[in-house]
Amino acid sequence: MRRFFTAVTVTMTIFLLITIFAPDFSFSESENELFKNLDKVKLQTPPTAGDRSVLKDKIICIDPGHQRVGNKEQEPISPNSQNTKPKVAPGAKGVVSGVPEYVITLNIAEKLKGLLKDKKAVVVMTRKTHDVNISNVERALVGNMIGGEIMVRIHADSSLDSLKRGVSVLIPSKKSINNPILAAKSRKAGEIILKEVLEITNADDLGIVERDDLSGFNWSKIPVVLIETGFLSNPKDDKLLNSNSYQYKLAKGIYNGLIEYFRN
Numbered sequence: 604m605r606r607f608f609t610a611v612t613v614t615m616t617i618f619l620l621i622t623i624f625a626p627d628f629s630f631s632e633s634e635n636e637l638f639k640n641l642d643k644v645k646l647q648t649p650p651t652a653g654d655r656s657v658l659k660d661k662i663i664c665i666d667p668g669h670q671r672v673g674n675k676e677q678e679p680i681s682p683n684s685q686n687t688k689p690k691v692a693p694g695a696k697g698v699v700s701g702v703p704e705y706v707i708t709l710n711i712a713e714k715l716k717g718l719l720k721d722k723k724a725v726v727v728m729t730r731k732t733h734d735v736n737i738s739n740v741e742r743a744l745v746g747n748m749i750g751g752e753i754m755v756r757i758h759a760d761s762s763l764d765s766l767k768r769g770v771s772v773l774i775p776s777k778k779s780i781n782n783p784i785l786a787a788k789s790r791k792a793g794e795i796i797l798k799e800v801l802e803i804t805n806a807d808d809l810g811i812v813e814r815d816d817l818s819g820f821n822w823s824k825i826p827v828v829l830i831e832t833g834f835l836s837n838p839k840d841d842k843l844l845n846s847n848s849y850q851y852k853l854a855k856g857i858y859n860g861l862i863e864y865f866r867n
């Protein structure tokens with residue numbers, strides 16, 4: 604009798620776990636024998652091919668770069684550094700449009716937030732308006748505080764060479780964050796997101812760039828990437844970055860990348 608109750612309890616627990624984790628739940632080959640009967644339950648759950656539910660309950664922090672008014676006050680570049688940097692740089696401005704970077708980054712971030720929330724991700728934005736005063740260190744601390752699983756920082760680039768165009772993804776260097784796992788996860792996310800963004804936008808590939816000088820990276824305790832979505836100093840990129848449909852493409856690329864990141 605006691606054995607029976609144990610068996611019932613174990614079975615119910617397994618069913619409960621399946622209910623909780625379905626439809627993402629699946630068994631590995633080695634567990635097949637043990638869960639042979641329960642496999643039928645798995646087959647009854649809706650098909651997950653193409654399903655974005657991998658994002659469900661994932662805590663994702665989005666940091667739309669910059670703000671209406673920059674802040675030149677200094678803050679330490681990393682927790683153990685004497686070096687300092689301005690709290691928030693003013694950001695770039697469209698060479699033709701005149702539209703500031705902080706407007707474009709928030710527009711893309713809002714679109715990304717919409718896509719992620721549709722799939723039940725928990726999205727926290729470091730800012731929702733332009734009239735804030737949040738330093739790059741404070742933005743990193745938001746990601747840490749909420750126990751974020753990843754921080755996506757959205758920026759646009761600028762160069763003295765007005766012909767320069769394309770997308771790059773910045774990631775923290777192993778040395779600067781002194782945490783190989785965090786560095787590896789950030790690199791993995793960066794590579795996947797860059798690939799997905801390039802696929803959807805056809806932008807020039809400027810690759811992955813390791814940075815050890817960004818306070819927004821060095822203070823982060825969660826995987827973090829910064830996507831440079833294009834060059835506001837280039838007339839063509841400026842036009843694209845100001846278009847609703849291109850902003851959506853960028854958001855969709857990042858979103859696809861996050862799905863791939865969490866799936867693997």
Ligand SMILES: [Zn+2]
Pocket residue numbers: 668669694695704758759760
């Ligand atoms: Zn920027």
